[in-house]
Amino acid sequence: MTVPGTWYLTVAAVLFTIGAVGLLIRRNVLVMFMCVELMLNAVNLTFVTFSGMLNDIGGQAIVFFVMVVAAAEVVIGLGIIVAIFRRRTDATADDLHMLKG
Amino acid sequence: MIHAAWLIPACPLVGFTLLVLAGRKLGDPIAGWLGTLATAGAFLFTVLTFAGLIGRAAGNRTFVQLLYNWVPVGGFKIDAALQIDPLSITMALFVTGVGTLIHLYAIGYMKGDPRYPRFFVYLNLFVFSMLTLVLANNFLVMFLGWEGVGTCSYLLVSFWFERESAASAGKKAFVTNRVGDWGFMMGMFLVFSHFGSLTFVDVLNSAAVGHISQGTATWICLAFFLGVCGKSAQLPLFVWLPDAMEGPTPVSALIHAATMVTAGVYLLCRINPLLAHAPDAQVTIAIVGAATAFFAATVACAQDDIKRVLAYSTISQLGYMVMAIGCGAYVAGLFHMVTHAFFKACLFLCAGSVIHGMHDQQDMKKMGALAKWMPITAATFAVAWLSIAGIPPFSGFWSKDDILAGAWAFHGDLGKVLWFVGFLTAGLTAYYMSRQVALVFLGKARWGADAHANEHGGAEHAEHADPHESPWQMWIPLVVLAGLALVGGLLNLPYKPLDLMEKWLDPVVGAASNVRHISHAGKAISAIATTALCLIGVGAGLRIWTSSATHDGLEPSFLRRAWMIDWLYAQTIEKPGLLLANFSSTVVDKGIIDGAVNGVATLVRGSGARLRKLQTGYVRNYALGIAAGAVVMIAYVVMRAS
Numbered sequence: 001m002t003v004p005g006t007w008y009l010t011v012a013a014v015l016f017t018i019g020a021v022g023l024l025i026r027r028n029v030l031v032m033f034m035c036v037e038l039m040l041n042a043v044n045l046t047f048v049t050f051s052g053m054l055n056d057i058g059g060q061a062i063v064f065f066v067m068v069v070a071a072a073e074v075v076i077g078l079g080i081i082v083a084i085f086r087r088r089t090d091a092t093a094d095d096l097h098m099l100k101g
Numbered sequence: 102m103i104h105a106a107w108l109i110p111a112c113p114l115v116g117f118t119l120l121v122l123a124g125r126k127l128g129d130p131i132a133g134w135l136g137t138l139a140t141a142g143a144f145l146f147t148v149l150t151f152a153g154l155i156g157r158a159a160g161n162r163t164f165v166q167l168l169y170n171w172v173p174v175g176g177f178k179i180d181a182a183l184q185i186d187p188l189s190i191t192m193a194l195f196v197t198g199v200g201t202l203i204h205l206y207a208i209g210y211m212k213g214d215p216r217y218p219r220f221f222v223y224l225n226l227f228v229f230s231m232l233t234l235v236l237a238n239n240f241l242v243m244f245l246g247w248e249g250v251g252t253c254s255y256l257l258v259s260f261w262f263e264r265e266s267a268a269s270a271g272k273k274a275f276v277t278n279r280v281g282d283w284g285f286m287m288g289m290f291l292v293f294s295h296f297g298s299l300t301f302v303d304v305l306n307s308a309a310v311g312h313i314s315q316g317t318a319t320w321i322c323l324a325f326f327l328g329v330c331g332k333s334a335q336l337p338l339f340v341w342l343p344d345a346m347e348g349p350t351p352v353s354a355l356i357h358a359a360t361m362v363t364a365g366v367y368l369l370c371r372i373n374p375l376l377a378h379a380p381d382a383q384v385t386i387a388i389v390g391a392a393t394a395f396f397a398a399t400v401a402c403a404q405d406d407i408k409r410v411l412a413y414s415t416i417s418q419l420g421y422m423v424m425a426i427g428c429g430a431y432v433a434g435l436f437h438m439v440t441h442a443f444f445k446a447c448l449f450l451c452a453g454s455v456i457h458g459m460h461d462q463q464d465m466k467k468m469g470a471l472a473k474w475m476p477i478t479a480a481t482f483a484v485a486w487l488s489i490a491g492i493p494p495f496s497g498f499w500s501k502d503d504i505l506a507g508a509w510a511f512h513g514d515l516g517k518v519l520w521f522v523g524f525l526t527a528g529l530t531a532y533y534m535s536r537q538v539a540l541v542f543l544g545k546a547r548w549g550a551d552a553h554a555n556e557h558g559g560a561e562h563a564e565h566a567d568p569h570e571s572p573w574q575m576w577i578p579l580v581v582l583a584g585l586a587l588v589g590g591l592l593n594l595p596y597k598p599l600d601l602m603e604k605w606l607d608p609v610v611g612a613a614s615n616v617r618h619i620s621h622a623g624k625a626i627s628a629i630a631t632t633a634l635c636l637i638g639v640g641a642g643l644r645i646w647t648s649s650a651t652h653d654g655l656e657p658s659f660l661r662r663a664w665m666i667d668w669l670y671a672q673t674i675e676k677p678g679l680l681l682a683n684f685s686s687t688v689v690d691k692g693i694i695d696g697a698v699n700g701v702a703t704l705v706r707g708s709g710a711r712l713r714k715l716q717t718g719y720v721r722n723y724a725l726g727i728a729a730g731a732v733v734m735i736a737y738v739v740m741r742a743s
Binding site: 020023024025027032093094096097098099100 | 716717718719720721724725728
């Protein structure tokens with residue numbers, strides 16, 4: 001028995017929502033970062049699903065790009081976060097508002 | 102020989118170039134001699150050309166020498182070319198002749214000046230420009246010379262620019278002349294739009310055969326006459342000339358008495374075929390000339406500065422010439438221009454010699470009895486004085502008389518009125534020149550050690566208080582010019598066949614001249630009456646001013662201040678001009694222009710201050726914004742799709 005495509009899409013939507021809400025309501029930078037990853041992977045999941053449903057290899061190809069970009073983003077993002085934690089121990093995202101207008 | 106004409110303007114141009122490049126190295130006095138040599142060369146070539154011209158038949162004395170095609174634009178062609186004809190060569194002769202003498206004089210006069218070479222640079226440039234003006238064969242090249250002499254006049258009037266008054270006098274001369282130049286340009290535009298050419302031969306021949314309406318000719322002549330008013334210092338644009346006396350005296354003699362200011366009269370003579378078609382313009386010109394002559398003569402009676410008297414006298418004599426042109430007596434006007442160049446240059450140079458000898462004293466009230474100390478200057482001044490006063494047989498008598506006869510022959514009662522004004526002016530001229538002679542050379546010395554002690558309270562003046570005669574470079578030109586002033590009348594005696602100038606200029610101005618000559622008896626009566634009045638003027642001037650130097654009743658402040666015309670201009674032009682400038686500085690500039698600029702800046706800053714509140718610095722806010730935006734966009738796409 002095959003799992004219908006809509007299920008995957010539902011899972012992806014749920015994951016995306018969890019990620020988005022997590023990003024909006026959490027203060028911990030590291031957690032917010034994981035939420036972003038969650039959203040990215042939710043999108044990857046929809047790409048793969050649609051690729052299977054529509055018999056189009058393009059969706060899977062794009063996923064590779066997304067993963068590469070995500071990997072690069074993780075490297076930079078984690079680098080920034082480590083740099084921030086070196087300066088202050090208990091920083092939340094709201095403490096980092098030096099760029100306020 | 103006539104083909105050497107191009108060398109006439111080339112000489113001072115070469116002199117100018119050499120002096121610009123090497124003047125400072127040559128220094129005092131070699132730079133001066135170089136400048137003099139260049140002008141003398143021009144004079145030599147003018148004489149050669151003149152001789153060549155005399156060799157030709159009277160009807161064949163117009164010779165155009167093409168130098169190169171200057172502006173070939175479609176149908177519009179302007180050549181850089183010289184027109185050699187009796188009129189232009191007459192001008193060139195006295196410009197270069199008097200110019201050479203004045204250059205020689207300046208070698209002595211400017212000695213020790215820190216900018217000695219530069220003075221001769223300007224002077225040679227002036228002679229070149231003047232020759233361009235005179236020898237041009239079309240209006241545009243003439244205009245080039247016209248502007249060139251204006252520029253040199255500006256540079257030379259404010260030659261001692263450290264003095265505030267000299268700097269502003271130069272500015273005044275320049276600005277006033279711009280008004281006249283506008284007239285000249287308008288005249289040129291009108292000529293071009295009517296004739297389609299700016300070349301004298303084309304335009305004037307076409308006008309001579311009547312290819313022009315009276316209205317057009319009148320407007321052209323009036324436009325050019327505005328230019329003449331500026332350059333030749335006629336009412337109402339004369340105001341710059343008295344102030345131009347701030348320049349060194351050789352400049353006053355060369356530019357502001359003998360040559361440049363006569364450029365206007367030359368222009369009027371040049372366009373005589375046009376004037377012949379514009380009787381209204383002629384009447385205007387004659388009236389303005391007569392009014393200027395009389396006005397300036399009255400003002401000259403009440404001036405204290407030795408050069409200002411001569412400046413107003415120049416204006417007055419120029420008025421005479423312009424009046425003659427207006428009356429159609431072209432030859433008389435040109436004749437007077439030549440004799441005036443002799444005696445007025447002589448007077449100015451004498452005045453310079455006096456100023457030099459008196460250690461830069463210009464106030465005649467502080468002179469007196471100088472004849473004893475400066476015999477050569479006094480003798481030459483006396484010749485020029487009798488000449489300008491119209492005493493026979495000096496040159497001024499003959500030329501002035503010709504003009505008065507021409508005015509008498511002018512049509513209707515107007516001619517008689519003009520004659521009477523000229524007659525009165527002749528008397529006034531004799532009076533104020535005698536006043537000057539009495540104040541400067543006769544009477545009691547008012548410049549003694551006491552006067553100096555009172556004035557400057559210094560012993561430093563006492564040691565060189567005595568006036569002295571000038572060096573030979575200065576008095577030789579005086580003697581030559583005085584000689585010319587004495588015998589200049591021979592150029593055009595009113596007896597056939599001795600009317601040399603009349604015959605000489607006939608091919609150029611003959612057709613347009615005032616043909617109704619008056620009888621010999623009439624001429625004689627006019628001459629006798631004028632001479633009698635002049636003698637009375639001389640007698641009165643000498644008697645009154647030799648005995649005492651103060652007669653307040655004879656010098657009303659109205660005349661001292663030149664009929665308040667400067668004041669009038671200050672009230673009617675300067676004041677509204679200042680108000681307008683103030684208005685545009687405070688209201689237009691500060692209010693409107695700065696207001697607009699500052700307004701835009703304030704708007705940007707204000708909106709920036711409000712917009713920057715969006716930039717909270719909280720990542721969640723931005724994330725919320727992104728999420729909300731994404732939701733809205735997706736919602737929009739979905740709604741559209743369904």
